[in-house]
Amino acid sequence: MTELTELIGSWMRRQRWYSTKSVEPRLRLLASVEMEPSRDGARVLTHFFADDAPRTPRVYQVPVVARSSRDGDPAALIGEAGGRHLYDGTADEPYVAALAAMMAGAGRAESADASVRGHRLGDPVVVRSSRKLTGEQSNTSIVAELDDGGLVLIKVFRVVQDGPNPDVSTLAALTEGGSQRTPSLRGWVSGSWPEAGGPGRASGELALAQDFLTGAEDGWELAVSAAEHAEDFAERAFALGAGTAELHVQLARVLPTKPAVREDVALALDGMFQRLTIASTEVPAIAESRAGIAAVYEIAADSPHPLLQRIHGDLHLGQVLHSSARGWQFIDFEGEPLRPLAERALPDATLRDVAGMLRSFDYVAGSLARREPPIDATAWAVRARASYLDGYSSVAGSVVTDFAHLLDAFELDKAVYEVTYESRHRPAWLPIPLAAVDRLLSARVL
């Protein structure tokens, strides 16, 4: 087992989804499940590893195909352990087929310490071929071609946590409610494994499958390209705002809503202060602005709050796709990866999503300002922001002006979260949210 743990540890360190880049993984194998009976000398396994390197241990799901000979795709080869050649399951057909079969037939597999189980929504998913997507992602996404020629996107969660994953629960509710603002969910796989830090068991979702939107364009890439070429984005931003408000209306229809009581406001405020404390500890420049930031949070906490409901939770341009047939589509309802899972599905204020998208327009300008030679897209971002808010209000009414103090606080809170995110993942982009914090604070003083 040491051989396996060492091999996976050194491979994992190089993967985009390994979330604690600054430290060496310290892995412990918690459990393994064989997803289906061994076929043609290939075993399909899902391993659960605890990583003790971060302050709070994290559990990673690592699916592998263990082959008796070196006959898999060389690009997917992890290495050799226990006399077998291990391949990254997400890049290897037998694993993807086993996962899809589990969803299609509501199948189940278990070992002494862990289990996995498939759930189906709508027509069964039978995979003919598959291709792993590459890119800057927290999870691993695979495009699979189905027997009927259709395509699905299979997303394999890497860090797995105890409790329901909002990506699945939100998509399931929207799909069952007939939403056209998001690709339909086709099925998912849940599992249980030993707790990382205690004697109990944890359970949660391991993967999902949803319709793949062929030809859809990534919102971030569309926006950056428009800003770079000084092309107007007002119409697209208006439609995105209106689409966000429609999504919120649908979410309020299919999932619980609740009036904001004192405890909800206190909890939200607590969360914002916790994020501020983390950011101030990791990036001392933020500590200097603490009093100003705290004042904005306190004003928001004392202001009226709208009805709370399920929201997207991490809305930015990278979470929307533009499809010529369906307009703007919203994906990835997992919430902010740096936030505890249990918090992410709690009813929240829709303006938190609006604030996320506003920050994203600022990021477009911020990233172009860092190009060589720099491109000034400040005016582009201001116009996109205004059009987005107009579009949102065209469906949601006066919520943006009625709860303006809340929107201010959410924008600042998101920028503070981004400070921590960038300092951990992309230090070169740290100046973008740092400048935003300064700007958002000085805009209030003037």
Ligand SMILES: Nc1ncnc2c1ncn2[C@@H]1O[C@H](COP(=O)(O)OP(=O)(O)O)[C@@H](O)[C@H]1O
């Ligand atoms: N249903 C879909 N149809 C087409 N492309 C998709 C779909 N879902 C995701 N993608 C593509 O996969 C990428 C990663 O998906 P996402 O859900 O954001 O994963 P992560 O949680 O790893 O960030 C997206 O940026 C998008 O380009």
Ligand SMILES: O=P(O)(O)O[C@H]1O[C@H](CO)[C@@H](O[C@H]2O[C@H](CO)[C@@H](O)[C@H](O)[C@H]2O)[C@H](O)[C@H]1O
């Ligand atoms: O997409 P994820 O769910 O993994 O979200 C995390 O990563 C995002 C970056 O990929 C990060 O978004 C920040 O950078 C974006 C540009 O790359 C920008 O559009 C967003 O506005 C900005 O917040 C997100 O915060 C983080 O949770």
